[in-house]
Amino acid sequence: MLKYLFAKNEDIPAGSSAIYFGFSSIVWFVIGTGLGSFNAAKLAFPDAFVGGGEFFSFGHMRQVHVHAVIFGWISMAFAMAMMYITPVLGNTKLWSEKLGVWNCTLWNVGLSLGLTVLWAGMTSGREYSDFPWFIDLYLAVAVFIPLAVNVWMTILTRRTQGIYTTNWFFAAATFMVIIVFIVGNLPEFFHLTGLTEAYLTWWFAHNVLGLWITPVAAAIAYYTIPKVTGNPLYSHRIGHLHFWSVVVFYSTPAAHHLMSSPLPEWLKSFASVEGVLILVPAIAFVSNILLTMQGKWNMFVENLEVRFTVTGCLLAIPLNMQGGFQQTRAINWYVHGTGWIVAHAHLALLGFSTFLEGAAVYLGLQTLMKRKLYSLTLGNVHFWMLLIGFSIYWISMTIAGLIQGAGKIYEVPYIDVVIAEHPYMIARWLGGTMVFISNIVWLYNMWMTAREGTVVPAGRMPHEMAYER
Amino acid sequence: MSVNFREYKIGARMFGLALGGSMLITLLLPSFDIAASVSTDVALDKQLSAGWDSGWQLGDPLLKGHNKPVKVLVKNDPLTGVALAQAETVYVYPAGTSLPNGVTHSDNLGAGVKDLSLEKGKIKDAKKESGAVFLINHGAFNGNNLPYVENATATKGWTPDAVMAKADDANVSHVGSGKTMFVREGCWWCHTLLPEQTQDWQAFGTPPMLGDFNGESPTAFGSDRKAPDLLHVGSRNSSKEWMMLHFFNPRLVQPHSIMPRFDYLWGEVDANGKKIDFDKWRAEYNEYHEGKRVAAPEVPMYAKDSEIRGLIDFVLSLK
Structure with a gap:
């Protein structure tokens, strides 16, 4: 890929940047989940792996895991989907493959640098916006703005009259993530302090999920399900409802992350009501996708990409039921700050979103490389280990969170809560390790697809071909 | 198109x-x-003891706890040596140390506190180049008794050098660099600094008030609580010895703890300048853990300039 950095744009084969982003995202997924597994082991066995000094301490590694999966795996898989799906839906080519290749290179370089400084303890001390401000500026300027320019220009130079649902989301989300990045990091750029800093920390954390991860993941499903099943999207209008309610309802509840802080009460109440209204885009999305599946439910079993996407959609149901209600005052006091929330965050990122992106990366890489997936068996192993590993993680952390919540309200001495949670810490480590191993299998399968996958003839889609292994 | x-x-x-x-x-x-929030005593103490910023900053790019003030208990007037009627806690900013947010941006102090700090406290006279000594005083503003920041260098002539020359090391507390350690080492990934407004009162103390955070950065509330809240930990446990054992290896005082060891914050040498043999300590601890030794190995006393000193000072300052 690096040879294309200095090639003429016309000489770069279509799809190069998407392939580059696709493989980068899988590698970051392996790294990110590997770190997650290691972190979980530290919590389960605190006296193991000592002697490495600060670089192997939990406090230095937790944020590296979080940022590797959000900005490495998830966001790069999004970029892969954008480089691939945006031009297809506009019946055109990507505006600039060269910009895409540069974008991916600068992204890998910047993220590696950012994770290294975080690992060394150079942090802003703000959850989810932990990167020091020079990394934040780099990510805004060298990562998100070039990505957005490529997406917007591709949409502007499209050869169709209308813009399909997926591309509304791509265009809007790339815009919103830039705004969120710049506004959310204002405390670091301009040294804003106190409650302003605390509030903007969670304004960023909320909106990077609500205006970037959730809508882009959903937009991918709006492409993969109609494309692979051959069914048209069930309802364009429900898509409208989804889009507008994301912008209006998902961008406002940031304060519900700080229900126990002395923020203005009106703001907390407002955030809580808006938080329940997130169910509007959530239900619109899930129903639209599941209704698009009508008559093609056999593909949920038979087709790997559909199975990934529909699993992600189904996981969106508990995700949003939790998300809508756990932030209300009636429930938040019980679960806030417990493992329940950790489980919920993994349901969002490793459950819902990862399965949708996984489908896009599977589908996109096969289509662009014109190679059928090397092994269905390995694909199935990946799917089931990912799903079972995630489920073990989610269930164990949810139970741990409920124990912790009970301990909190009955004022059990804290150490007894730690003792009670210990078996679930071990279970979480086992689940997380399964996820990590499954991703190594995926990386191998994709690598072998590139090298030895059956060639897909021109004019055919990979899902129309039979598997050979 | x-x-x-x-x-x-x-x-x-x-x-x-x-x-x-x-x-x-x-x-x-x-x-x-x-x-519109007005700084409380808590906020003034926090920002004066933590200084400019406790996260990544140009003045301390590797988060080593540099560019930080120290908190000193002054018992005698640093100029005359005469005993004070009441010991004063002062915040010493040596020359070149970035001044706290409320001094550089006094609007952040809130109405009243800002006016008192500017007029009575003379905070605008404080300069980074020459350093300054601050303390918290109280005064009347529109009928309310409010705390304010006093620049003791301007009001009393207490310079950083004069205060430090007379200060007994036992009365010097490195809370500022300790907050940096708290942020760098990710203590806040498990220990929140935000008792909740519902059921946390009895176990972890009162939730913070509006105005308790003015000028503090980062607030490091934490969100994923895997360990006790620490906002008032200094009121529950004020033992330096316990903290020392607990940081070196939490299992020494709490066998079921899942907290990591922070022995590496001791640095290379102990208080006597002797090299700390971590491998030997760990081997002996393992023998103790397996029941082959009656007592755990001794935890070395930390050196005066070690990172752990700041962290312990910070944790004990959380009243």
């Missing part, structure tokens, strides 16, 4: 309106409430 398709023009404007409206409600409106 169909850029000018009418629906998309309307759509783009509606989008701007929706997102702009959302930002108006979630950013602009709360900013008035937050800007």
